[in-house]
Amino acid sequence: MRVYKILASLFIVGTLLISASTIGATPAQSSSITLKGYPDNFQMTGVKEGWGITLGGVWHTADGALSWKHPLSNTVPMPGNAVQLGKLAHYFAGDNEAWILSAYGPHKPTTLFHTLDKGKSWKTFRLPVKKSWEQGYASGFMHFPDKQGGYILLCSEPALGMMEKSLYRTVDGGTSWSRVGDLTASIAAYPTGITFRDSDNGWITSSNHGQKSILTFRTADGGKSWKPEKLVSPPALSGYAYSNSYPPVFSGKDKKDGVLPLEIVLNGVKSMVFYTSNNGGETWKHGPGIQGVEASRTAWLNARSGWALKAGGKLLATDDGGGSWKQVAKGSAFDKATEIQFSTSRNGWISGPKILWSTADGGHTWRNLLLPS
Template sequence: MKTKGIERRLYDIKRCKKSIQGHGKISCIAIIAILLSCIFGISGCSSKNTVLNERDDNTANESMQTDTETKMQEVSSNIGLLKQINMFDQQTGWALTSENEVFYTNGGVDYFQSVHKVETADQNTDNFVNACFVDEITMYLVYFLGENIVVESTMDAGQSWKQVLVPYKEYGGANEAFINFLDGQNGYLLYCSDPGSGQMTKILFGTEDGGEHFEVISDLSNEISGYPTGISFSSSSQGYIATTYHGESKYLFQTTDCGVTWESLSLEQYDKIADVSYVEGYPPVFYGKERQEGKLILKYVGTKKNSNIEYTTQDGGLTWNINEPLQCDSIQSYSFVDEKEGYIVDESGRVFHR
């Protein structure tokens, strides 16, 4: 369904206020046994008949850095390099490949099956496609085609798909767009133009009907500095936009009024890294029934080395606790099943699991 004349207006503040209110001794033999168990435990295992398998070769260990870092095991993928992966439990989840093919599983990571492929994304955007995996059967895709932003969705685990067109030409050229849904009805779409002379237009849209219609919430071009890397909301009123820009001190922005206004957040610095030049942000991810638990990863760019630092929240992002560095060289996207289990896709499309 094509949206007709998207009306440029702010959301009803009353709706926002309402949503805010609603919401001994050890023998030598024992020591040897322990050491052997640790060695085999770290190396992992592989199987020739699976789609995603934890690797036990040298490649998986190349990214290991120091004992203080959070260990992650590389996973080999027979469905190709990935852009995104999101498992909701041990059985059910989604994946988006670098070829813009969508895979779904309800039998665990060993049994992904192709359910859709985007063939028509704008080549001028390097075939950019972004996905939001809402739940076990619902997901959204966003990409550029012609004069429109295309929003595709499925609410039956990929058996059928719906498409909505959102015009963007009046704001600038095609570049990137990010989408985030709280449920099957309420969502946000962030359009980012091609950066001309370092200036990027950023328009935030919202929907309350599952994406049938999108309305402009706010022009964030002057409020959000840097280049966005994604958007996520922990509730209908509270959301985050992460950004990156070499030398820029701002990397995370927060809204508490449904996306109308935004302010920069500065989190506790990881003080074990010397000579930090700047910080790059990645959009936080929230999990759990109430979406109050979440993870955030920041990339500390130093003069000698870079480190990806993990933060956790138990209150939807109001407060963040800093953790030790993650064992990975780069990050493209990430997701978490719960506090302990998660997946990271690096910039080359490789997948790491812990």
């Protein structure tokens, strides 16, 4: 589910980490570096275009994920051990535009990198961090609801059950940033992501480990104040189950239609429940649960159209926000894949350890991209 990988999340797919030592080209041979394989963490922004991150830098594809390259110059330096690769704050705004927040540890600058030309050149901006832990943040999330407005949520390593959190905001397209405040007390949870429907209304989703409520929080004043979102617990969330909520996706007129995913874990078995809204997130209601499905194996194109990889090698699809699902394909690759994403109603990808397939018909048939062409 790419919304998990933009705002969160982006999460390591399970492929082998590919470092600079695996680079195939040399400066004398080409003006760009070609990646052997594919990025651990990637997002397709169009039918052909997409972005990826590895320890070797930020990569771009222009051929539907068949090959990945970046220029020899102006590449973004990856941070050290302070930030795990899959938890690096980033935002891929389109085929040409990307944001990366790289942190280097105490007493060193926390730097934003921004490109508008597919990574050929990058501008840098300093995030005006206030605390030393922010200079080596443990995890971060970034979201831009529009061209001028954007938010960055930074989180520390958890200590004694507490994780520090800070929120930053831009209103001029990222040229300057201000610290909205310390959210540690108001977001008493471990965040999984952040999203804003517009410049004022936003959500932070979190993991739940035995708390009585689903730990999802909402702001209506641009992040200055937050309150728990009122989500009625589904029947599946009972007993010793715990949950992970993930950032809602909004679409339709004035972005009034929304879908908010909730992953439930009970006795080691994962299932999904999806909350829907038709009033921009003012109220939510949950639909039926789907057993044998986990969050990273779901994808939402908009608040109505979604896909899910279910145990047993099944690919399911919905066009009503998760109210009903139908099987569109079945195969062993669906069991092996750890992630799925769609950039259009027809074009999608599944990935995982030595798994990279694409579809051009909504998931009915698939092509193995790792086979020689």
